[in-house]
Amino acid sequence: GKQFISEKWVKESTQAFTKNARKGQGYGYLWWIYHSFAQKGGLYAALGYGGQVIGVLPGQDMVIIQRVNTYRGNWSPPNLKLINKIIATR
Secondary structure (H helix, E strand, O other), X not given: OOOOOOHHHHHHHOOOOOOOOEOOEEEOOOOEEEHHHXXXXXXXXXXXXXXXXXXXXXXXXXXXXXXXXXXHOOOOOOOHHHHHHHHHHO
């Protein structure tokens, strides 16, 4: 129940400091920000090697982890269609 990272730092680090780095996305402090999720409370994600993803949806009070077989060498971004379906089931 103890908060280790200040709310101020989370807000600052998850703001997009780039403009259209990728279509519909921006980049903060190591976080990709998905502008298309703004109406759903936001989505920011850490994208790791081989398609590993940690997606944070603060407006949904949800964290989604995407694990993949990195030995196959396939890289994939967060599955935004799947995330939308998960949100719709809540």
